[in-house]
Amino acid sequence: xxxxxxxxxxxxxxLWIITSLLMLVLILLIGFVFVKGAPEMKLSFIFGATTNGGxxxxxxxxxxxxxxxxxxxxxxxxxxxLYLSEYAKxxxxxEFIRYSLSSLAGIPSIIFGLFGVxxxxxxxxxxxxxxxxxxxxxxxxxxxxxxxxxxxxxxxPKAWREASYxxxxxxxxxxxxxxxxxxxxxxxxxxxxxxxxxIAETAPxxxxxxxxxFLPVSPLDGTRTLALHLFYLATEAPTVGGLTRNDLLxxxxxxxxVLILLIxxxxxxxxxxxxxxxxxxxxxx
Amino acid sequence: xxxxxxxxxxxxxVRNLDFYYGKKQVLKxxxxxxxxxxxxxLMGPSGCGKxxxxxxxxxxxxxxxxxxxxxxxxxxxxxxxGNNTDVVKLRQRVGxxxxxxxxxxxxxxxxxxxxxxxxxxxxxxxxxxxxxxSLKKTSLWGEVKEELHKSALSLSGGQQQxxxxxxxxxxxxxxxxMDEPCSAxxxxxxxxxxxxxxxxxDDYTIVIVTHNMQQAHRISDWTGFFYMGDLLEYGKTKEVxxxxxxxxxxxxxxxxxx
Numbered sequence: 001x002x003x004x005x006x007x008x009x010x011x012x013x014x015l016w017i018i019t020s021l022l023m024l025v026l027i028l029l030i031g032f033v034f035v036k037g038a039p040e041m042k043l044s045f046i047f048g049a050t051t052n053g054g055x056x057x058x059x060x061x062x063x064x065x066x067x068x069x070x071x072x073x074x075x076x077x078x079x080x081x082l083y084l085s086e087y088a089k090x091x092x093x094x095e096f097i098r099y100s101l102s103s104l105a106g107i108p109s110i111i112f113g114l115f116g117v118x119x120x121x122x123x124x125x126x127x128x129x130x131x132x133x134x135x136x137x138x139x140x141x142x143x144x145x146x147x148x149x150x151x152x153x154x155x156x157p158k159a160w161r162e163a164s165y166x167x168x169x170x171x172x173x174x175x176x177x178x179x180x181x182x183x184x185x186x187x188x189x190x191x192x193x194x195x196x197x198x199i200a201e202t203a204p205x206x207x208x209x210x211x212x213x214f215l216p217v218s219p220l221d222g223t224r225t226l227a228l229h230l231f232y233l234a235t236e237a238p239t240v241g242g243l244t245r246n247d248l249l250x251x252x253x254x255x256x257x258v259l260i261l262l263i264x265x266x267x268x269x270x271x272x273x274x275x276x277x278x279x280x281x282x283x284x285x
Numbered sequence: 286x287x288x289x290x291x292x293x294x295x296x297x298x299v300r301n302l303d304f305y306y307g308k309k310q311v312l313k314x315x316x317x318x319x320x321x322x323x324x325x326x327l328m329g330p331s332g333c334g335k336x337x338x339x340x341x342x343x344x345x346x347x348x349x350x351x352x353x354x355x356x357x358x359x360x361x362x363x364x365x366x367g368n369n370t371d372v373v374k375l376r377q378r379v380g381x382x383x384x385x386x387x388x389x390x391x392x393x394x395x396x397x398x399x400x401x402x403x404x405x406x407x408x409x410x411x412x413x414x415x416x417x418x419s420l421k422k423t424s425l426w427g428e429v430k431e432e433l434h435k436s437a438l439s440l441s442g443g444q445q446q447x448x449x450x451x452x453x454x455x456x457x458x459x460x461x462x463m464d465e466p467c468s469a470x471x472x473x474x475x476x477x478x479x480x481x482x483x484x485x486x487d488d489y490t491i492v493i494v495t496h497n498m499q500q501a502h503r504i505s506d507w508t509g510f511f512y513m514g515d516l517l518e519y520g521k522t523k524e525v526x527x528x529x530x531x532x533x534x535x536x537x538x539x540x541x542x543x
Contacts, residue, residue: 089350159387163449165348167400167456168377177399182390 030260037253045254050213050229053243055255057213061130061223064216065209066198068134069141073194076138077145078180078187084146085153086175105143112140113204121208131219133209140204141194148193152186153179185277192270196263202227226262230255295359296321296460296490297342302356304337306349311337313514315356319460319507324482324491326505326522328498330537333511335494339462342492343379344372360460377404380453384465386445388437388452393429396437396448400456419455423447423481443474450481454489461485463493467500479504498538502526510534 048054080097088094116136117128125132156179164174202225210222211232224232233252243251297319304312312334319325319342327335337346344365346352358365365375377400388396397416406412416433420426425447429440437448446466453461463482467475482491482504495501501508502522509519510531518525518534529535 157387159383159385160389162345162348162381162383163387163389163452164399166343166345166376166381166383167452168373168375168403169399170373173403178389 033253033256033260036250037255037257040250040254041257045251046258049215050224053251055226055229055258057215058224058226058229058255059258060215061209061228062199062225064219064223065130065133065137065205065225066195068130068219069137069198070191070195072134072138073141073145074187074191077142077149077190080142080146081149081153082175085150086171086179101143101146104139105147108203109140109201110203110206112136113206113208115139116204116208125220127220128208128210128222129220130209130216130223133205133223134219136204136208137198137201140201141197144197145190145194148190149183149187152183152190155186156182185273189270189274189277192266192273196266196270199225199259199262199266200227201225202231206231226255226259230259294321295319296361298357298359298362299341300357300359302338302341302354302358304334304341304346304355305351305353307351311514312341315516317509317516317519319490319492321490322486322488323506324486324493324504325507325509326501327492327494327509327511328496328501328537329511329517331496332513334514335509335511336464338511339464339492339494340381342460342462343376343381344370345376345381347372373403377456378458379460379462380456380458382446382449382453382461382463382466385469386442386449388440388445388448390436390438392434393437393440393448394433396452397455400452404456415455416451419451422454422485423451424477425451441474443470443477446470446474446478447481450478450485454485458489460490460492463491465494465496468496475500498540510537512537 044054046055046059048056050057084094084097088097113136116132116139120132120135121128124135160178160182161174164178169177205225205228209224209228211224211228212222213224214221216223230252233248233255236248295318297317299315299317299319302312302315303310304315315338327338329335340346341354341358342360342365346354354366356366360375360379364370389399391399394413394416397419398412401412401415406415417426417430420429425444428444429435429448437445440448446469450461450466467478470478479500482493485491493501493505505522507520508522508525510517510525510529510533512533518529518531520530525534526538529538
């Protein structure tokens with residue numbers, strides 16, 4: 001029989017091993033990508049023209065697509081969240097909207113890609129382009145953004161709303177002067193998480209964003225994001241410019257490195273904003 | 286205007302008020318007159334409807350989707366539940382102080398200016414003048430005049446509640462509704478607020494909901510005793526406390542339950 005103490009130690013050890021395994025997987029994965037990509041991590045590669053094998057177009061394309069997506073995503077999701085949490089009566093219709101949103105959140109991203117091709121590419125814009133891609137990504141990120149924004153709006157204490165109404169403020173005045181300013185950090189956190197999502201996605205963009213290697217100018221130009229570029233590099237047949245399969249793979253790893261660093265940076269940023277907000281609220285109480 | 290035996294006019298006249306949250310009736314056939322420039326205390330056990338009744342007078346209950354009122358509530362002979370009532374104007378005339386001090390997460394100055402901006406007073410100089418006056422009235426001026434631009438949430442609980450009172454009177458209302466304004470405060474802050482109420486009653490009609498019988502006894506001129514949605518007894522505070530007519534009131538005052 002084990003004593004109480006050694007039982008404790010046994011459980012502790014098992015849990016420690018499980019956690020360490022998880023860390024190991026993460027370290028292995030990131031380490032592998034970093035090590036394999038390191039030889040290609042040169043400024044001339046990262047900032048070189050993509051027609052010469054550089055990353056300039058995917059970097060610009062990622063930024064362009066992200067900004068375009070946010071332009072549509074933020075007003076749509078803040079508007080929807082405000083309607084749902086402040087104005088809508090709780091009835092079958094709002095239930096239906098919520099149900100639709102949570103269903104949307106569970107749909108595989110490739111389906112969004114398919115929908116984007118069918119509607120935005122083939123009917124609206126007649127070509128795979130930044131605008132078609134950003135519309136598709138907006139649809140994809142909308143459920144998450146609405147949920148985050150609603151959460152941020154709901155976290156505003158009832159007492160603050162009452163204070164505002166008690167002084168004769170209308171609902172709209174209260175929203176503009178009390179609700180939105182205090183929900184902004186929460187909404188911003190959602191925005192940054194959405195950016196992370198947009199940057200990481202490939203499936204919805206495969207057939208909607210085009211794959212042009214030239215620097216995009218108009219929103220109707222096609223482009224590629226870092227994630228897309230990585231996909232092309234990893235699947236391309238080794239024909240062009242005397243590059244071998246291995247060269248292309250280590251280029252893909254370098255792109256992966258840039259992508260991972262970006263995501264880590266964004267997560268860090270989101271955490272900073274969230275902590276700042278939390279401290280502010282706690283300091284106030 | 287109709288006068289009472291004590292020569293005070295009725296600021297608020299409630300007749301046959303029924304109030305529902307969904308199907309649940311929380312106020313039953315209430316008729317009550319609130320005297321001008323007097324402190325009226327509403328007391329009773331939890332869930333008796335006294336807070337709901339308070340929130341009828343500035344229609345704060347409108348925020349609850351299922352709430353429904355019937356009967357008449359006259360403020361200076363105007364039915365506040367009538368079709369022409371501008372709720373925004375009503376809440377400026379009938380200010381409210383809540384149970385938990387609820388300054389907005391803004392500076393002290395911004396808290397005070399919040400209502401003024403709603404009223405259309407945007408001139409900083411005019412704002413500052415009115416704000417100083419109100420803060421002096423609530424004896425907060427000396428404590429905060431150097432730090433008007435600090436967050437209102439950095440004040441102590443008692444200061445926050447006095448700020449909320451100042452924020453209400455800067456609007457120059459006719460009435461102030463107070464929903465257990467001292468229940469979250471320490472005894473010293475409570476005393477300060479009670480003294481303040483006694484000063485303010487010269488200019489305003491005050492209605493206060495309180496759990497605290499001693500407080501009702503100390504500060505109010507009139508007392509209403511609510512029990513399970515009924516107004517069981519209403520009269521001059523001295524009379525209600527010294528010779529209550531209802532058995533339930535007497536038991537409550539003697540502290541047998543509640």
